[in-house]
Structures are given as C-alpha cells and as structure tokens.
Amino acid sequence: MSTSAGITICGQHHLNDQLLFDANLCLPGGKWTCLLGRSGVGKSTILRLILGLETGGTFTGRITASDDAPLDNRISYMAQSDLLLPWLSVLDNICIGARLRGTAPDIARAQKLLARVGLCAHGHQKPNALSGGMRQRTALARTLYENRPIVFLDEPFSALDAGTRADMQELAAEVLHGRTVLLVTHDPAEAARLADQIVVMSASETRIWPTPNSPALRAINDPETLDCQARLLAYLRREHPT
Numbered sequence: 122m123s124t125s126a127g128i129t130i131c132g133q134h135h136l137n138d139q140l141l142f143d144a145n146l147c148l149p150g151g152k153w154t155c156l157l158g159r160s161g162v163g164k165s166t167i168l169r170l171i172l173g174l175e176t177g178g179t180f181t182g183r184i185t186a187s188d189d190a191p192l193d194n195r196i197s198y199m200a201q202s203d204l205l206l207p208w209l210s211v212l213d214n215i216c217i218g219a220r221l222r223g224t225a226p227d228i229a230r231a232q233k234l235l236a237r238v239g240l241c242a243h244g245h246q247k248p249n250a251l252s253g254g255m256r257q258r259t260a261l262a263r264t265l266y267e268n269r270p271i272v273f274l275d276e277p278f279s280a281l282d283a284g285t286r287a288d289m290q291e292l293a294a295e296v297l298h299g300r301t302v303l304l305v306t307h308d309p310a311e312a313a314r315l316a317d318q319i320v321v322m323s324a325s326e327t328r329i330w331p332t333p334n335s336p337a338l339r340a341i342n343d344p345e346t347l348d349c350q351a352r353l354l355a356y357l358r359r360e361h362p363t
C-alpha cells in the first residue's frame with residue numbers, strides 16, 4: 122500500500138450561481154476525519170469534488186495532496202447508495218474492482234471480508250435478496266476490499282441496527298487504521314467514537330470541533346466521548362435547527 126497522503130480542499134462551490142459553501146478543509150494523512158453538517162450543506166459534494174466526479178455545480182479553489190502526487194487510483198469511495206450490481210452475486214460485487222481492472226479477483230480475501238461483515242451465508246445471493254443493512258455491509262466489504270490508502274465513506278453505517286453499527290465501526294477502524302479516512306455522518310456518537318478530527322460544515326465555514334483526548338477507537342461508555350457527543354449534538358441542534 123502506498124502512503125496515506127493528506128488532502129486539502131480550499132475554495133467555494135456554487136450551485137445555480139448561488140454560493141453553496143466556502144470550505145477550507147484539511148484531511149490529515151493517516152487520520153480519520155468525521156464530517157458533519159445539516160442535510161444539503163454539501164458534505165457529499167466535497168467528497169465528489171475531491172474524487173473528480175460530477176457535482177452539478179462549479180468549484181473555484183484548489184484540491185491538493187500533501188505529497189503533491191495525483192489522487193487518481195488512491196481513493197476508495199463508499200457512496201450513500203450501495204451501487205451494487207444486481208446481476209452479480211454478493212461475493213462478485215465485493216471484488217468488482219478487480220474485475221473492472223481486468224485483474225484476477227482475490228476470492229479468499231473477499232470471503233474473509235464477507236465473514237467480517239457477517240454475511241458468510243449470503244455470498245452466492247444476488248443483492249435484491251438482501252435487506253438494506255445487508256446491502257450496506259456488502260458495500261462496506263467492497264470498499265475495504267480495495268485496500269486503498271485513502272478512503273471516503275458517505276454515511277456508511279446509516280442502515281444498520283445499533284449493535285451491527287457498533288461492530289462495523291470497529292471493523293472499519295481496525296482495517297482502515299493508518300489510512301486517510303473521510304467519514305460523512307449525521308451521528309455525533311459515531312464521530313465522537315471514531316474521529317481523530319471532527320469537522321462541522323456550514324455554508325460559511327468548516328469548523329474544527331474538539332475531539333476527546335483519548336485515541337480513536339473510543340469506548341462507547343468513555344465519559345469524555347459521551348461528553349463530546351452531547352456537546353456536539355447540542356451545537357448541531359442550536360446551529361442547524363430544522
């Protein structure tokens with residue numbers, strides 16, 4: 122695996138000639154950044170801009186890697202929708218990246234990941250036979266299979282029950298330790314538990330929020346983590362009321 126470079130995105134994004142956001146966001150290399158902010162503020166757009174994907178708007182600014190090398194082929198991306206191919210089995214969906222690159226899929230690795238996301242018995246099934254949470258875990262396994270130094274996760278645990286969510290957070294923290302991770306979430310508890318850096322995004326700023334002193338992954342009942350979660354929730358409710 123190549124080194125996990127940091128990324129900076131600095132600039133303004135306009136949608137239909139209206140300013141959507143003015144962002145100055147630095148993702149430290151090898152660390153987890155959790156990005157929160159009200160729905161529609163532009164969190165997914167930030168991911169898509171760094172990935173060079175269509176956003177429907179216009180970005181003016183700069184996106185740079187800390188090692189000045191191109192970001193191509195260094196990022197794996199788990200979008201909000203699972204993007205599973207309905208005609209392939211769960212196992213084949215997990216190794217779709219290898220197939221698209223024309224390389225032999227590592228079936229043993231895919232099966233290990235399938236087991237880690239709790240879907241051992243479902244590898245042969247088609248995605249339409251799975252629940253929403255099972256589909257999301259398949260997409261997580263596909264993202265982890267890619268073994269990239271930079272990983273973008275857009276609400277990756279949103280469809281999971283509380284117990285499975287905690288398990289998948291722990292799996293992702295273990296497998297992606299030392300990678301540059303950008304996790305978009307609406308869950309202050311998730312951010313308080315997983316983040317090396319928490320960023321709250323609004324139209325006018327990307328605000329760094331204080332994280333607990335202990336290293337991630339933090340215990341669910343760690344008092345400082347619970348305090349961070351409560352303060353963050355209070356801020357989000359005050360700053361971004363519905």
Ligand SMILES: Nc1ncnc2c1ncn2[C@@H]1O[C@H](COP(=O)(O)OP(=O)(O)OP(=O)(O)O)[C@@H](O)[C@H]1O
Nearest residue numbers: 136159160161162163164165166167175176177178
């Ligand atoms: N391809 C597109 N074409 C036009 N507008 C778009 C496109 N993609 C996103 N938008 C608009 O950009 C704005 C920001 O969307 P984005 O998905 O980045 O928000 P978000 O903060 O991730 O929201 P959520 O938390 O609800 O996922 C929204 O107004 C959305 O309608």
